[in-house]
Amino acid sequence: MSNVLKLDDVVMRFGGVVAVNNLSLEVNKGSIVALIGPNGAGKTTAFNVITGVYMPTSGKVSFEGKDITKEQPHKIAKLGIARTFQNIRLFKKLTVMDNVLIAKHLHLKSGLFGTALHMPWAVKEEKKMREEAEALLEKVGLTAVKNEMASSLPYGQQRHLEIARALATSPQLLLLDEPAAGMNPQETMELTHFIKEIKDEFNITILMIEHHMDLVMEISDDIYVLDFGQLIAHGTPEQIQRNEKVIQAYLGVEEDA
Amino acid sequence: MGLQTFMQHLANGISLGSLYALIAIGYTMVYGILRLINFAHGDIFMMAAYLAFFGMTIFSMPWYVAFIMVIVVTVILGILIEKAAYRPLRDAPTSSVLISAIGVSFLLENLATFLFSGKPRAFPTFETMTYSLDMQGVSVQVLTIIVPIVTLIILFILLFVINRTKLGMAMRAVSKDYEIAKVMGIKINNIIAYTFAIGSALAAIGAFLWGMKYPQVSPLMGVMPGLKCFIAAVIGGIGNIKGAVLGGFILGLAEVLLVAFFGQLTGYRDAIAFILLIIILLVRPTGLLGEKTAEKV
Amino acid sequence: MLKIEDLKVSYGGIEAVKGISLEVPENTIATLIGANGAGKSTVLRSIVGLVKPVSGDISFNGESITGLTSDQIVSRGITLVPEGRRIFPNLTVLENIKIGAYMRKDDLSEDIAWMNDLFPRLKERSWQLAGTLSGGEQQMLAVARALMSKPKLIMMDEPSLGLAPLVVKGIFDIIKEIHKQGMTILLIEQNANLALKAADIGYVLETGSIVMQGEGKELLKDQSIREAYLGKSK
Amino acid sequence: MNKRTKLLLNIAALVVVILFIIIANELFDSYIKRILNLCAIYTILGLSMNLVNGFTGLFSLGQAGFMAIGAYTVAIFTVPIEARSLIFYLKPMNAFLSGIHIPFVPALLLGGVIAALFAWLIGAPVLRLRGDYLAIATLGFSEIIRIVFTNAQTITNGALGIKNIPTISNLWWTWSIALLTIFFMILLIHSSYGRAFKAIREDEIAAEAMGIGLFKHKVISFMIGAFMAAIGGGLFAALLGTVDPKQFYFTLTYNFLLIIVLGGMGSISGTIISAFIVTGGLEWLRFLDEPMSIGGINIALFRPGLRMVVFSILLMIVVLFYRNGLMGQREITWEAIGEFFKKLRTRKTRNAKGGAKVE
Amino acid sequence: GGSKEAAADADVIKIGVFEPLTGANAAGGELEVEGMKLANKLYPEVLGKKVELVIADNKSDKAEATTAAARLIEKDKVSAILGSWGSSLSIAAGDLVKNNKVPAIGASCTNPMVTQGNDYYFRVCFLDPFQGTVMANYAFKQGYKKAAIIQEVSNDYAVGLAKFFTDAFVKLTGDESSIVEVGNYNTNDQDFSGILTNIKEKNPDVIFAPGNFTESALIIKQARSLGITAPFIGGDTWETSEFIQVGGKEVEGAVLSTFFDDTAPANDEAKKFVEEYKKEYPNRESVAAVSALGYDAYILTLKAIETAGSADPQKIRDAIAATKDFQGVTGKITINEQGDADKNTAVIKTVKDGKFTYLDTVVIE
Ligand SMILES: Nc1ncnc2c1ncn2[C@@H]1O[C@H](COP(=O)(O)OP(=O)(O)OP(=O)(O)O)[C@@H](O)[C@H]1O
Ligand SMILES: Nc1ncnc2c1ncn2[C@@H]1O[C@H](COP(=O)(O)OP(=O)(O)OP(=O)(O)O)[C@@H](O)[C@H]1O
């Protein structure tokens, strides 16, 4: 298996805070990789570095062998990395459909004027975009609410929509930042299946941050554990569950178990 | 250019700059707490100038009585404006509040035009202030010496109030976090009202001194000084009092020195403020002494 | 001491809290657990008057405090250690401590000394700007700030958030300590394990409704809770 | 409602508007026509500002500057060559420019293009600024343009301004261009680019993560806005027949801000309606400036200036109590109109029924 | 209002007053209207019909100016228009009066462009070139050799005057470098210390500072406080009481050219005008020239209506164009081909004891 994403000694500093410290990791094609660790460990920051929101203080990020350390976020999205956000960032006042269509904008072929003036070829492209978006919404079960305003959806559906929106950019690598946050166990279970499904359906690789250990342990092929910005463990779910350091820093000692 | 002329220019620049600084502090105070560009500040300044004018001419108050009266009434005006136009928008997006501020500014200008007519009036001055001292060929008005002193005194008083008193502590707290300030038991509306009161008082003092130096009042007199002082505040780093003073001096000196060294460009003088502003914003997006902020994703 | 009846809160049409009732008896540690976005913080925010409930009643020591302003509520002896610490970064450590006592008019020196006892680290840093403190120190400061108002009820919103396990333990020691000194505590935690262990009563909140309540130790043993919140496999 | 009916309705509406223009041109006096012309021009300028501020979420206050570019381009190039030496009587016109005459339409477009280029130039540094800072920087640029125009005497005739610009007095020019602009705006906003703009308005970070180049799209929106503003400015110059730098004082921008705030930030139909209300209303309120007497006694309140006071109070009321303006981000669509009538009808029948019950 | 309905009446002849009553030019506009109103009060009838003044505020703004003018023409159907103070406003209305064939008479708009290429715009005042030349002559006569100029670049009037002053002064002195310094400023500027300091270094004999009276008064004040002793000379816009109020004792000795002198009325009509004006506006310390011009503009229009024997705008226009040796309070007026008043006399005044005082009369051949 070849790696899709590779981080080499990435350091991210904010003033005095070292949010990510010498992080190196690899994500293999077609796998589901989890990034876990206590709050403030630097997981989201790592995502932000990967997606170009922050430029790392030092280190290198490569995607499919290409150095993307200094790329801008929208270029990275175009290259094939999509993400969701820890605190949902939908285009709240736009419809569900529009949210998905916006994510398709990056592959638009018709130029500005063709598009703006609704030239025949642009109209055709728009039609295709809409069809694809409909299909996607169908898959994530949001067809019924496609004309609703995004902010009016219940929390769980917003999470789904965020994933659908990310998928609409046709990514090869999908970064999910706490997708199960705020979901009850039932929903979390459904999400577990959903993630597996989309991975196969869209033939993508997934890197995910999650605190729900059920989910993580069930679907990850590989887990990285961060603490204070530093990698403290890496391995399969079984290895991680048994890792002393991880139990100390994150999983907690199960005194009564 | 002779040394004497240069010194004269310098004196002019400092004198103008310190007036800018004084008014800029008011902008910065309000911005620092409310994150609001109080576009109406220049017009509050104008209203204060009119109050002083009417006080001293029609009601023939002695200047010190007028001075106190102007400060009191302007403070009330400032608080009223805050109450009527900004408080209802406390939870609204910044753009709504900014538009409200522009609206207030527009209203004050039109109201002044309606009430006082568009005609400029002569601001009463008195000899003790306007008397020119000759310092080895450099003539300096008494006012030119007084204004920077007043500005610096006010700066130090405000720094003291803000950094050393309970009120100041509350102001700083409110500026960072309304909600938690509330949870501390701080009545944020009162704190904001105090801030406006201080800002308006500064506008009043500024108007008084401005009137002495440029003895003329008109409904639109606040527009340009307002804009320039706002720019001064932004240059210095809006929200930072020391920055406002720094920005004021820089702007005043820049304007006068442009005239001094590039006489043929004097027509571009008003552009200087903006050019300076844009250059500084490009180099330091939050001004010279402004704090950097980045959005956490 | 604190009693909430049928509280409903919504943010612009979206109902975050859907009619919950709970009680915190005097001198107990009560805890509210639940997933992200379940509405826990919202409950605390409505208690201190930061959000206006749509309906329902909140009473404190028998007096209804619904609709009072935050400062009125705080002056009755309730205080909040907010989620994410939210200390005032532009104030020094000492000022942050003092601002906690903003409502008080009496002499603070005794209580400041108490804080210095409780948090020796803060004493060392009293002139430092609070924004430059480490996360753990900030959390201590937030607790100290809240204590300065001499509250009868102190509410803590995820005090262990973003803290190393060791620091978390320290925070919980402090919680127990102030409880011993006679304070009532309402605690929100993600770390349900720790919270339930410390708590006398626990409430479980799920998408805006209370789905379970009981003694802390009881809940800890409950199978469904274990599955949902303690991250333990079946 | 299907596509065909909608198309038919659109055509019908267009025909009605064209008929209106024909009739208005014939029947109305030049005073009314002038106001209608202004309405159309303000519609264009309002839309231009709404594109940037309302749809893309950039707080730009540079309209007056772009307008000035358009107005001056039209002025400089369309003034008859023989009139130029008379106009530039203090300092002769720049020798190169003085020989160039361009017909109205190309000059109008040229103005738009220059403004767009200029927007591109200043966009690079300025559009990276946020919120308040962007507002003040764009305002600054508009003032710089004005000041340059005041001082560049051989090109703009400085403070004297340029007069003798061939004027337009019928409604065709302004209204057809306004219609084109509206049409273009609707198409643009409903295209993929329009959605991208709105995405930027809603959440820059998410938009960028979805592959929308923030900078590129902001610049595009800013340039299109500048182009439209310049077209509006060019028409304005041709309507007045004269330009001078004072007309483009930064406070002019506030008028358009007012239009979009009143109409609704992010609403095309709102902008159009509000352009008419503001322009027409200001004219209608003129009675406030005239002395008025009730029973022979002159009321001192009615004197010049009252109109603007009332106007600004109205503005404040809108800002404070109707925060989202008339339309918010909504649009008037055929569906909405259909809904409205349906509701009206059901309400009527319900009322009728209710009435019966009481009996 | 009640008066409006009566307006439709054919027994009324309407004359539009097109002036800035709000905005930057309000002060001048107001003074001009005072003269017109007074004239209307004294001469309320022509051809046996009542003359009604319809006043429209052009807000000192061009866009407003055109609608205001259009309104006068179309809505109020006035027979002629008077105004406006501020040449650019008159220029803005130029096309409208031309296209609608309604005559307009400017009272104090001195910019040449007002009447240029417009057969329907006239004026009763002299022009900027004339005024600039007058002041150059005056300065030369005083023996000044070196002059400095401070001009309001954003004001067409000031720029015009400065240019013609420069031309004439250079010609008179025969010295290309007789203008030692030119300082520019913008309307509403309040600080002039920079340009004044530069001027002080050049030490000119005289400073010509045409511009708005407020800025000019501030300039003189600041110059004096900087120790500049050279005399200041300027144009007719200075002649307002605010100039003296703002300028205080520093403007003592400032010299300006103007159209009219109320202390030495040229004829009986002028005497009557001054008397009545003082009665009507007791608060005014002196009679401003623009008020006198406003008065003349009204009377000239009235005369033209009388000559035309009709309220038809076209006929009135022809009558105005044919005006010869009309005895106005500001002197004899003959309308030339351009539509301008042929005047070759200007009054020079100075500020003395807080009053504008007659100094000299300059005649340019
Ligand atoms: N823009 C920023 N400026 C300053 N500090 C930052 C910024 N972004 C993140 N940090 C800091 O970096 C550290 C890591 O934050 P990050 O959000 O990556 O944590 P995380 O592992 O995602 O935690 P959580 O599980 O709570 O989401 C924190 O201390 C945070 O305060
Ligand atoms: N200011 C707000 N505006 C709109 N919705 C909000 C706001 N604050 C919270 N919400 C929503 O209300 C719901 C409950 O939020 P709350 O913060 O009370 O949850 P919580 O249980 O404290 O979660 P967490 O564990 O993440 O702190 C969530 O769906 C959240 O998105």
Ligand SMILES: [Mg+2]
């Ligand atoms: Mg995170």
Ligand SMILES: [Mg+2]
């Ligand atoms: Mg919470």
